[in-house]
Amino acid sequence: MRMRVLSIAALFAVVLLWAMPLDAQRKYALEDLPEIPLDTLDTAKPNVKIITFANNTWKYYFSDYESLINQDVFRDHWVTNQVFAYKDVKIGDIPETMEIELVKSLSDFHPPVLGRVSSRYGPRGRGMHKGIDVGLPTGEPIYATFEGRVRYARYNSGGYGYLVIIRHPNGLETYYGHLCKLNVDVDDYVVAGQVIGYGGNTGRSRGPHLHFEVRYADLTFDPERIIDFSTGELKWQNFVLERGYFNVSSKLTEALEEDEGDMGELFVDKEGKPLSSEEIVENLEKAASKPKPTVNDAVYYKVKSGDNLSKIAAKYGTTVGAICRLNGIKSTTPIRIGQRLRVK
Numbered sequence: 001m002r003m004r005v006l007s008i009a010a011l012f013a014v015v016l017l018w019a020m021p022l023d024a025q026r027k028y029a030l031e032d033l034p035e036i037p038l039d040t041l042d043t044a045k046p047n048v049k050i051i052t053f054a055n056n057t058w059k060y061y062f063s064d065y066e067s068l069i070n071q072d073v074f075r076d077h078w079v080t081n082q083v084f085a086y087k088d089v090k091i092g093d094i095p096e097t098m099e100i101e102l103v104k105s106l107s108d109f110h111p112p113v114l115g116r117v118s119s120r121y122g123p124r125g126r127g128m129h130k131g132i133d134v135g136l137p138t139g140e141p142i143y144a145t146f147e148g149r150v151r152y153a154r155y156n157s158g159g160y161g162y163l164v165i166i167r168h169p170n171g172l173e174t175y176y177g178h179l180c181k182l183n184v185d186v187d188d189y190v191v192a193g194q195v196i197g198y199g200g201n202t203g204r205s206r207g208p209h210l211h212f213e214v215r216y217a218d219l220t221f222d223p224e225r226i227i228d229f230s231t232g233e234l235k236w237q238n239f240v241l242e243r244g245y246f247n248v249s250s251k252l253t254e255a256l257e258e259d260e261g262d263m264g265e266l267f268v269d270k271e272g273k274p275l276s277s278e279e280i281v282e283n284l285e286k287a288a289s290k291p292k293p294t295v296n297d298a299v300y301y302k303v304k305s306g307d308n309l310s311k312i313a314a315k316y317g318t319t320v321g322a323i324c325r326l327n328g329i330k331s332t333t334p335i336r337i338g339q340r341l342r343v344k
């Protein structure tokens with residue numbers, strides 16, 4: 001018993017020593033830690049570690065948090081209580097073409113969610129659909145597409161429902177709307193592939209789906225210019241953004257026009273009558289599970305140092321949610337090196 005107490009004390013001391021520079025980081029200052037830290041795990045990035053806690057939760061720790069958030073892009077026009085942050089910027093102030101570095105390497109990207117695009121960007125009815133909709137079952141994890149700082153994470157009464165906005169170091173912002181639950185706070189620094197919330201049907205939405213937007217200086221352009229939603233791949237490492245891509249009415253209103261999600265066969269019956277939410281979930285699950293893998297198709301993966309569920313999911317072109325379901329674990333369950341996980 002005494003040995004055990006001693007080893008716990010020793011572990012504490014190690015964690016304490018290691019955690020000293022945390023003082024610089026407001027969110028993860030030692031006194032704010034939600035639970036007893038258990039372990040630290042490496043990630044693919046040397047400046048990013050994962051701290052696991054005794055209550056089965058974990059958080060990213062950025063050893064250079066201070067320098068990350070001190071970049072001009074995270075200080076100028078930093079508005080955390082409104083959707084739009086660049087009200088004084090006019091379209092004429094924006095260069096006609098801009099070369100934007102989306103990622104340094106392709107591992108710096110993760111699709112926001114994998115699924116069927118149910119409504120594309122562009123004119124819809126009398127309005128304009130300023131993002132792209134992807135159908136999903138409520139509770140599906142939603143991922144940060146690139147690293148960046150969370151500028152907005154709250155309920156939006158203009159139609160987005162629970163909304164997360166992340167500003168990226170290149171100045172782009174990504175929007176994730178209609179979530180059922182948020183997993184990040186304003187000012188958090190996040191990495192690509194981090195679960196920022198869970199998909200849902202909040203706000204002006206009919207049927208659970210993700211409404212995803214990409215904006216520069218509040219102006220939208222088609223997310224499919226940079227992301228292939230059918231394969232979950234990023235189209236460019238460096239992207240040339242032309243002023244002509246922008247929707248100039250993006251700035252006129254904060255309210256999201258009615259986002260109908262997929263009004264195709266997943267959400268309405270043959271006569272066009274809306275289905276009940278149970279029927280919609282059933283349809284979405286049916287659509288998501290095609291083709292159905294048999295037991296013989298099962299693929300297993302042995303967890304290595306620096307792995308996390310998002311990385312493993314990305315490696316096998318699946319989602320954290322799918323891996324969790326296959327293994328009966330939660331996305332917050334810590335994984336151990338050497339652990340065998342079913343990935344397909």
Ligand SMILES: [Zn+2]
Nearest residue numbers: 132133211259
């Ligand atoms: Zn939408």
